[in-house]
Amino acid sequence: MDEARFQRPPSPYPTEVQIDPDHEKRVIDIQPASGKEEIRCHVSPQSLTSHPSGDYEALSYVWGDWENHGTISLNGIPDFPVTRNLLRALRRVRTRDRPRRVWIDQISINQQEKAERKRQVKQIGRIFSQASRVIVWLGESDEDIDYASKDGRDVFTALHKLYSDGTANQWWSRAWVIEEFVLAERDPLVMFGPYQREWAEFMELEEEWLSYRSKARNRDTDPAMEAIAKELFSINFHMLNYSRMRVCKNEHNLHSLTAILRQTNTLDPRDKVYCVLASLSDMERALITVDYDKSVSEVFSLATYASIASTGSLGILSLVPRLSSQKIGEMPTWTVDFTFPWEKQTIRTGKAEHRPLRYLTMVSEVMEVIQPQELYGLFQLFDFASTQQSWTHKNPKTTAEVFLNPYDPGKLVLTGLEFDSVQDIACVDTSVGLSKATPAEAIINYAVPSSTNSFLALFDLKNLNSKEREIHSSIRQRVSSISPYYRVVDFSLTYSSTQDLGTVRLSRIATLFRAWDKAARPRKARPISEPSLAAVPDIWRRFWSQVKQGDMIGMRASLFKFYMLLDTRGVSFFITAAGFVGLGPADLKPDDRIVLCYGSRFPVALRRSSNGNWQFVGFIYVRGIMDHELFDCFPNIMLKETRFILE
Known part of the structure; x- marks a missing residue:
């Protein structure tokens, strides 16, 4: 310029x-x-x-x-x-x-x-x-x-x-x-x-x-x-x-306004925060000081903290930049880049790479191009920023506990429960187009509420390749003797060796989830459904129906798949040290810590730095503990509360 x-x-x-x-x-x-x-x-x-x-x-x-x-x-x-x-x-x-x-x-x-x-x-x-x-x-x-x-x-x-x-x-x-x-x-x-x-x-x-x-x-x-x-x-x-x-004036926060902020430009990046101050709550606005002497990184960090502190939700962290090379200066790993650089990236959905569309119309046909602005706007409302819930009976807190280090505003102190750690990771192949699913896949991935049907579980196996069959067998073997829910309390019982899980197809993740369900999921847990990525129109019809009923149970895993699909780096499937399975960012690594943070509906992956502090990796999906399952099925579970210094 x-x-x-x-x-x-x-x-x-x-x-x-x-x-x-x-x-x-x-x-x-x-x-x-x-x-x-x-x-x-x-x-x-x-x-x-x-x-x-x-x-x-x-x-x-x-x-x-x-x-x-x-x-x-x-x-x-x-x-x-x-x-x-x-x-x-x-x-x-x-x-x-x-x-x-x-x-x-x-x-x-x-x-x-x-x-x-x-x-x-x-x-x-x-x-x-x-x-x-x-x-x-x-x-x-x-x-x-x-x-x-x-x-x-x-x-x-x-x-x-x-x-x-x-x-x-x-x-x-x-x-x-x-x-x-x-x-x-x-x-x-x-x-x-x-x-x-x-x-x-x-x-x-x-x-x-x-x-x-x-x-x-x-x-x-x-x-x-x-x-x-x-x-x-x-x-x-x-x-x-x-x-x-x-x-609905005066009912907004910085997180909810990001759906609009993504569509805007400023000459000074700091104005992406300052331009909405009058629309924020008194508490959130009071935490943000207009100061053009501060660096862009400082302003964005302060705004991210203000959103968490005023709403009690970690939801805004769902917007943390996914490409570290695009971060401004020395921006902390937990800070939202309000210039939203990822929207300039190509999105892999099927046979080709597509640039993000300016507008997205929800139609009844299956879409091969996904627009990040609109879908991120939807995800932030129901996946991350909705009413929070307690993770365990022993630690019933629902509000995020955070504060900035007064000597170093680039460090955020976050409180949560130590749960587990990532052990084995597989790359997820997302190259199958959204419109390429077979009717059988759509039925298996969407219409089956649970994995208790042995015939359907057998039918699942016929759709797996050899590597996916090995993972399927490994999952059943690792969780059949001792429940992973008990292993998180006693890590001496966890596996010590790591495996090269190779690559699995995103369209077969539901099969692997059901394999885990069959072996480990408590019977009294509420049933869940796993829509296929191919069934986009059905997913949205079902989603809006559940929204009207105020019931989001059963949709989060599938919606999380969409959320991860928007990550241009890809998606990873993982098995934890205790034997849980889940989905996370492609740059997830072995030994990344899984933390159940207060103020979040999703577990958070953190990575220890060489100086003993932690880096924010991203939200992850862990099968079997979402939507109050951990709270309902294991009321006496004891997890350690810890403060993590994020940098």
Whole structure:
């Protein structure tokens, strides 16, 4: 990136309008004029607390770069620099007969005063929520006309030009839109070129365009115009999450907002956290300090900790970067990278590698391409961040116990129960496409609630290759004499040698799970079902049905398979020292510790560092202890509570 393009030209700022950034803001009166007359503005201070709200509007827009920037007159100071996009917005926003009062960050905040900027960022949510209206400026091209023609097509042409130039796309992807749009008291006014629409009217442009096209089908075949329907659809789809947020204001946390944050961009990565502060709970917001002197790693670590400490859930750790090479600087292994670099990675699903799709529509057909943004958004809601449960009767805690090392904020102290350790690992082959399952596989992997049926267990074996048969036999042998549940209490009974398990197919994992169930799973444990990865439509129908009933038992193993499938590095199948089986990240290693952390529905894999601290490897699935099974079936089990220092 050419840094010079984004450097603001130096210029004086009106000295008579100094403010207390924590309690005041500056509003701008745009003086009346028209056409290409000079833009004259007068900025004045206004209280954030005592002054009645609603006497100004707030502008939501894209700064753009400083190439070919324009100038305005500000409090008599000539040639005050503004970006080209803002200059165009000011020309469209001002009126001919009276001043128009607005708040615009580029002018209202003295951008050359770093301390003021830092403190005013905290107030942006309040500023936009107190505004009488938010104006969304999408931009305009050099070719925009001043008046629409009678056939009604020009409004669509102008919008299409903005998309072709990338201008409109930039507004949709701005991270600050989250606060500017969601916190607005009323629907924003959308402006682009000479056109303006109330938000509700703007969202109806797709239907308006389709109606127009149906009437003009025989006389208008411009290919460029055919793309407008897709653009309007993408706008509506993109804004669904924002619209939902407006309905349930002040009910969000940093974890729940990541589904939207993934779709946004910022010039400064730290703004990926700062831009949502006003939407967070008081407790979570109080733990995050706006400070542009902190490194990106420090800000992201503090935000990750704030999410855990305020929600009592480790759910946000499901978003920890999966590719260590993409981490920013010396980012700790437990820190979420809020730039979400993995979304630029290819996803292996079947015969080919695919780039992540921008949008994902849940249809009844089997999909071969999975979009990380949407699926990660779903997983974070039901796999990791749902209501927590106790792991054992002896340690009934449900809330995460964490704190930052005061002498080294890069170290997180995490409390959990020592459970087991990884011993044998097999690579999982995920190359089978989602649509390639046979009817028999779908029945075996989805319709069978448990492994008590000997005929079906025998049928399972016929689908295994020789290596998978060896693993199947090893599982039965290792857990047939002494239950693994008792081995976790007395590790002297565990196996000491490790095996090369080779490779197993993801579509056969359910068979290996059933082999373990047959030998080790307590009979009083609740039945579970294992949908096949091939049965995507059935899985989602079943999933939404269970969501409505408030019952998630039986779905987590399959959903965890999807979660692991999104990992571009692959998946591993493992056997623990005590004899449990499960799924985890591909870089899982022998001796990785399995910990049942408070505030987590899934066990966590940790790896000991050379200095005695621990590294966060990721969430794992361990058969037989999920969904309250350990709690219900072994009420007297005693596990050691330990604090782990993560680095």
